[in-house]
Amino acid sequence: xxxxxxxxTYASDEALFRTPATRAWMGVAAAAAVLxxxxxxxxxxxxxxxxxVLALGALGLNILIGFTGQISLGHAAxxxxxxxxxxxxxxxxxLPFWISIPAGGALATGAGMVVGAPSLRIKGxxxxxxxxxxxxxxxxxxxxxxxxxxxxxxxNVAPASIAGFRLDTDERMYxxxxxxxxxxxxxxxxxxxxxxxxxxxxxxxxDVAAEIVGVNLFRTKILAFMVSSYYAxxxxxxxxxxxxxxxxxxxxxSLSIQFLAIVIVGGLGSIKGTVYGTIFMTLVPEMLKxxxxxxxxxxxxxxSYLFPLRDVVFGLLIVVFLIFEPHGLAEIWNRIxxxxxxxxxxx
Amino acid sequence: xxxxxxxxxxxxxxxxGLSPAARAADDVVTVGACQPITGRFAxxxxxxxxxxxxxxxxxxxxxxxxxxxxxxxxxxxxxxxxRAVACFKxxxxxxxxxxMYGESTGLGKAIAPELNSRYKVLYASASFSSELADPKSHxxxxxxxxxxxxxxxxxxxxxxxxxGATRPKVAxxxxxxxxxxxxxxxxxxxxxxLGIDVVAEIVTKAGAVDVTSEVLQLKKTxxxxxxxxxxxxxxxxxxxRATKDFGLKTRFMGTFWSMDKGIIDKLGQDADGYMGVMxxxxxxxxxxxxxxxxxxxxxxxxxxxxYQPNSYIxxxxxxxxxxxxxxxxxxxxxxxxxxxxxxxxxxxKDWDTGGVTGKVTFVNHKAGVGxxxxxxxxxxxxxxxSDWIYAK
Numbered sequence: 001x002x003x004x005x006x007x008x009t010y011a012s013d014e015a016l017f018r019t020p021a022t023r024a025w026m027g028v029a030a031a032a033a034v035l036x037x038x039x040x041x042x043x044x045x046x047x048x049x050x051x052x053v054l055a056l057g058a059l060g061l062n063i064l065i066g067f068t069g070q071i072s073l074g075h076a077a078x079x080x081x082x083x084x085x086x087x088x089x090x091x092x093x094x095l096p097f098w099i100s101i102p103a104g105g106a107l108a109t110g111a112g113m114v115v116g117a118p119s120l121r122i123k124g125x126x127x128x129x130x131x132x133x134x135x136x137x138x139x140x141x142x143x144x145x146x147x148x149x150x151x152x153x154x155x156n157v158a159p160a161s162i163a164g165f166r167l168d169t170d171e172r173m174y175x176x177x178x179x180x181x182x183x184x185x186x187x188x189x190x191x192x193x194x195x196x197x198x199x200x201x202x203x204x205x206x207d208v209a210a211e212i213v214g215v216n217l218f219r220t221k222i223l224a225f226m227v228s229s230y231y232a233x234x235x236x237x238x239x240x241x242x243x244x245x246x247x248x249x250x251x252x253x254s255l256s257i258q259f260l261a262i263v264i265v266g267g268l269g270s271i272k273g274t275v276y277g278t279i280f281m282t283l284v285p286e287m288l289k290x291x292x293x294x295x296x297x298x299x300x301x302x303x304s305y306l307f308p309l310r311d312v313v314f315g316l317l318i319v320v321f322l323i324f325e326p327h328g329l330a331e332i333w334n335r336i337x338x339x340x341x342x343x344x345x346x347x
Numbered sequence: 348x349x350x351x352x353x354x355x356x357x358x359x360x361x362x363x364g365l366s367p368a369a370r371a372a373d374d375v376v377t378v379g380a381c382q383p384i385t386g387r388f389a390x391x392x393x394x395x396x397x398x399x400x401x402x403x404x405x406x407x408x409x410x411x412x413x414x415x416x417x418x419x420x421x422x423x424x425x426x427x428x429x430r431a432v433a434c435f436k437x438x439x440x441x442x443x444x445x446x447m448y449g450e451s452t453g454l455g456k457a458i459a460p461e462l463n464s465r466y467k468v469l470y471a472s473a474s475f476s477s478e479l480a481d482p483k484s485h486x487x488x489x490x491x492x493x494x495x496x497x498x499x500x501x502x503x504x505x506x507x508x509x510x511g512a513t514r515p516k517v518a519x520x521x522x523x524x525x526x527x528x529x530x531x532x533x534x535x536x537x538x539x540x541l542g543i544d545v546v547a548e549i550v551t552k553a554g555a556v557d558v559t560s561e562v563l564q565l566k567k568t569x570x571x572x573x574x575x576x577x578x579x580x581x582x583x584x585x586x587x588r589a590t591k592d593f594g595l596k597t598r599f600m601g602t603f604w605s606m607d608k609g610i611i612d613k614l615g616q617d618a619d620g621y622m623g624v625m626x627x628x629x630x631x632x633x634x635x636x637x638x639x640x641x642x643x644x645x646x647x648x649x650x651x652x653x654y655q656p657n658s659y660i661x662x663x664x665x666x667x668x669x670x671x672x673x674x675x676x677x678x679x680x681x682x683x684x685x686x687x688x689x690x691x692x693x694x695x696k697d698w699d700t701g702g703v704t705g706k707v708t709f710v711n712h713k714a715g716v717g718x719x720x721x722x723x724x725x726x727x728x729x730x731x732x733s734d735w736i737y738a739k
Contacts, residue, residue, distance in 0.1 A: 043437040050429055143523065152525040153478060159460075168464075243432075245456045249525065250428070286433065289422065307384045307423040 016189055033178060037171045045170045047282060052174075052181045053238050055278040058262040059188055059271065060231025065260075066269030067192065068224035069204030070119050074131040075232055075259045077138035078115075080251030082108040082233025087155040087246045088148060097160035097167075101180075101237035108233025109226045111138070116225025120218045135253055142248035154247030157240050167241065177238050184231060189271055191227070200224055201269075265318055267328025276329035285314055376673055376683055377418045378403060379438035380448035383473070386426030390579070391604070391658035392450065395473055396421055398655070398662025399448060405644050406670045412677055417670070420444065428453040439466055445685050446669050452476040452525060455488060462487050468685035469672060469692075471665050473658075475603060476529050480713040487689045489712040491665040492626035492704070495530035495576065497715040497738035498602040500537050501624045504736050505719045506572055507541040518547035518570040518597075520561070520586065527553065527577020534574075537739070546570050551582065558582045562589040565597060574600045584613055591617060598622065606729065607657045611722050618724040622732055624717040627660040627704050629729055635702025637667075664703055668714075671695065705735025 007013040017023045037045055061075045086104030089095045095103070115134040119127055142149050149155065159168035160176065167173050191197045199220045202210035211217050240246050258281065266277020292306040299306075325332050380399060383392035403417040420442050424431035431454040438444065449455055449472040456478070462470055463486060470488045472479070477494040479485050493501070506515050517538060521527035531548070538545050546568040549561050565573065565586075575583050578601075587599050601610070601623035608629075611618040628638050631654065641663060645652050675691045676683050698707040705716040715738035720729035 042440045043433060046433050046436050050433070152528050154456075156456075168460075243457050244460050247453065247456070247525070249453055285425075285430070293422075308389075310423075311385060311425075 016186070033182075037174050042170065045174060047286065049170055049174055049177050049242055051278050051282050052177045053235050053242060054259075054262065054282060055275050056181045056184055056238065057232050057235035058259050058266070058278050059185065059274045060228040060235070061259045062263045062266070062269065062271070062274045063188060063191070063200070063231065064224050064228035065263055066267075067197065067200040067204060068221065069207075070116075070221060070224055071124065071128045072115075072131040072225075072228070073128050073253070073256050073260070074115060074133075074135035074138070075228070076251045076253065076255035077135045078108045078112055078229035078232035079236040079239070079255070080138055080142055080248075081111045081229070082236030083240045083246045083251065084142060084149055084155075084236075085233065086237035086240045087157050090157050090240070091155050096162065097176075097237075097241055098162070101234060101241075104237040104240075105230050105233035108236065109230040112225040112229025112232075113222055115229075116222050119221045119225065132253075135256055139248060139252060142251065149248070152248060154245055154250075156245050159244065160241040170242075173242050177242065180234065180238060184234065185271060185275075188231075192271070196220070196223060204269075261318065265321060265328055267330030270328065270330035272333070273328045273330030276333065280329060284317065285310065288313055374414055375416050375418050376412075376446070377420060377442050377444035378446045378448070378669060379435075379442055379444035380419070380421040381424040381431045381434035381438065381450050381454065382421050382448070383426035383431075383450040384423040388426040388450065388473070391473065391656075391661075392426070394656045394659040395662035395665075398659035398664075399666045400662075401641075401644060401648060401659075402663045402666025402670070404648070405640070406666070411670050412674045415673060415677060415683070417673075418442075421448075424450050424454070426450055428457050432457050439468075444468060445683055445688065446470075446673075448472060448665065449474075452479065455479045455485070459485055459488075466685070469669070469688040471668065473661070476525065477533070478529070480711050482712050485712070487685055489668070489689075489692055489709065491661065491668055491714070492603075493624075493715045493717050493738055494713055495526075495602060496533040496537075497713065498624045498626070498717055499530045499534040499574065499576070500715070500738035501717040501719065501736045502572075502574055502600050502602075503534065503537050503541050503543055504739075505624075505733055506543055508733075510543075514542055514544050515572065516544050516546045516568070516570040518549060518565060518568060518573045519545060520549045520551075520573050520575050522553040522555075522577030523550050524553050524577050530576060553577060554579075554581045556581055556585055558585045558589060562586060562593065565590055566593050566595060569595065570597055572598050572600055574602075575605055576602055579604050580610060580613055583610065584617075587614060587617055587621065600624070603657065603661075606720065608654065608728065609656070611724060611727050611729070614722075614724070616724050618722040620722070622719055622721040625657065625720050625729070626714070626717045627657060627664055628702055628718075629657070629720070630655040630660065631728060632702075637701025637703035640701065641703070660703065664700070667700060667703065668695075671698065705737070 005019055017026050036048060040048065057079050061072065064070050064072050082104035085107035086100045089100040089103055115131060118130050122130055143152055159166050161167060167176055199215045202215050203217060203220050207217055262277040262281050263274065265280055267273025288310040292310055295306055380396065382396040383389060384396060400419050403419045406412065407416050420438060422434045422438060424434040431450050435447065435449065435454065435458055446469045449470060451472065452474040455472050455474055467487060471491045475490055475492060475495050477496045479488050480490045480494050506517065519531060519534060521531060535545060547564055547570060549564060551561060583601060583605055590597055599621050603626060606623045606625050614621065628635050632638050645655065672688045672691050673683055675694060676687045681687045692709045692712055695707060695709045700707055704714065705718065707714045707716065716735050718731055718735050719733040721732040723730050
């Protein structure tokens with residue numbers, strides 16, 4: 001518990017970043033994020049973009065699962081709806097990205113509203129299966145509605161451009177992706193403190209009790225689904241301009257599972273945990289790859305064992321994290337922070 | 348004075364550090380590869396990687412391109428497009444190769460915009476998708492063999508040549524994937540041109556195992572031939588067994604991925620009569636100098652290896668094309684760059700690969716030639732059922 005952190009005005013009580021130290025660190029992080037593309041190479045920049053897009057999508061799922069307690073196995077499908085919406089508007093109608101991405105988000109929101117409707121009646125594992133069917137149905141639509149989605153070959157999209165300035169390199173896309181992601185993270189942080197955010201949490205903790213104190217269950221659950229798929233849709237739209245091609249193979253069940261893993265590893269209901277989870281799930285395999293590269297230098301014939309071993313190590317890491325910290329990476333981080341805020345005066 | 352000495356020393360040190368790399372660029376040709384060594388394509392990725400690596404080593408040993416050494420750098424990309432793109436960018440940034448190899452159709456499509464505008468390296472992949480065989484949209488890519496459409500063309504040509512008194516009846520049996528659907532529109536057109544009736548098109552999930560209703564459909568339409576596309580083993584094995592139980596006389600055909608020896612091992616006696624198209628000769632074939640060289644290299648490098656799968660030969664042949672392209676660029680006295688290598692592809696005409704494939708002519712950045720092989724269950728091998736057939 002921090003001492004001496006008094007709130008003397010309403011504004012300071014409402015501030016998102018509450019202590020000078022937090023504000024300073026956020027400033028440092030922002031500066032680092034802006035400078036990053038000028039020092040990082042192609043490879044790191046690509047990974048950074050990937051992390052930012054996936055984190056945005058995963059945040060959507062965290063709002064649904066972590067905040068509201070509604071499980072979904074169809075998150076990749078919503079990302080796909082947003083991506084296809086954006087790609088169709090951009091490639092067929094030539095709309096600029098600042099229309100096509102929000103439109104893709106809106107489309108995904110609509111899809112989320114429909115898929116979320118059964119959530120009033122069914123819960124838990126049953127809801128998981130219902131959303132799984134949404135995943136399968138949307139995947140089928142992406143593959144077979146050839147006249148719109150381009151079928152198995154998908155759609156190619158020209159780079160985003162604004163006033164003649166083409167966002168055709170990873171570096172330029174980085175700033176678009178970063179700014180959209182940051183804005184949406186701030187929105188989510190504020191959402192949690194709003195009436196709706198508190199209603200989400202109330203529904204998660206005990207839906208009957210929430211209804212008794214006046215939370216409209218149906219509206220709240222549907223809204224959670226809509227917000228969640230909106231985030232996925234926006235992530236899908238960014239994805240389209242990032243990869244410049246969209247095919248059904250990009251939005252399969254495995255991606256839904258990956259989102260689920262990100263949210264669980266990062267920390268359910270934690271906004272910064274979503275970021276940690278995405279970084280963990282994306283970068284640790286790459287770090288292990290670098291590790292096998294080093295090992296290969298000493299033991300060249302072992303690649304056929306080392307490469308598959310990497311997946312085993314990755315799986316073990318996830319299990320170990322969950323055993324030692326079921327609240328995810330966010331909680332580990334909090335513990336480290338607490339330790340250092342008193343260090344070295346704590347026994 | 349002191350400063351200028353220090354600066355001179357610095358310049359000297361920097362030039363010392365850089366000069367090996369600068370010199371290396373002249374006589375070393377770096378080939379990078381993102382191989383699906385793990386993931387669901389690993390069954391082929393490991394062998395493709397070994398084949399490509401072995402051929403480049405072989406070229407170095409034999410000095411196939413005078414004054415040039417090939418340096419092969421590879422990473423695992425796990426058959427995941429995101430990881431593969433990351434791998435591609437990492438290798439490009441770290442090693443700046445002039446030639447790259449990629450794991451999938453997905454990577455080919457995802458990397459295309461940057462390959463065309465920034466990287467400009469010669470690119471081949473494990474994919475036989477006709478989408479990548481388009482010099483207009485993919486000027487730096489080539490298919491190291493025929494596309495799936497070409498493979499269907501070879502099979503249909505074979506059926507047309509061996510028909511009886513009536514019009515042959517064919518069924519297409521394919522999976523609901525990019526891999527399964529790729530050649531189908533072309534195959535329909537080609538069948539009509541050759542006077543072949545397509546009596547059924549059956550679509551399933553990849554790797555489906557419950558095929559009862561599909562087999563009933565085959566029984567109803569009774570085709571002379573069924574061509575599978577988009578599967579490895581399952582459900583080919585189940586379908587063949589089930590139709591045998593029904594007493595159908597239908598003959599079954601596959602394309603590259605379902606033409607490895609493994610399918611004969613799995614089918615056992617039921618393999619007799621199974622046939623399909625192979626772009627390359629098999630490892631155990633005699634009488635082809637190109638294959639004999641491969642066997643000799645393997646005997647030396649991997650003494651305990653008795654058989655190499657068809658994806659190994661795919662990797663080996665891709666290496667042959669890379670080396671041939673470099674050889675032609677060097678012979679023309681041009682620098683070895685991606686642009687020059689891609690330009691030289693179109694000059695490859697009636698190229699003798701020593702029997703590893705038929706004579707190769709690159710048209711639209713693909714080598715549209717293949718041969719029909721038939722399984723011999725007793726010996727457990729595929730045997731040639733036709734000569735090399737050129738796709739139209």
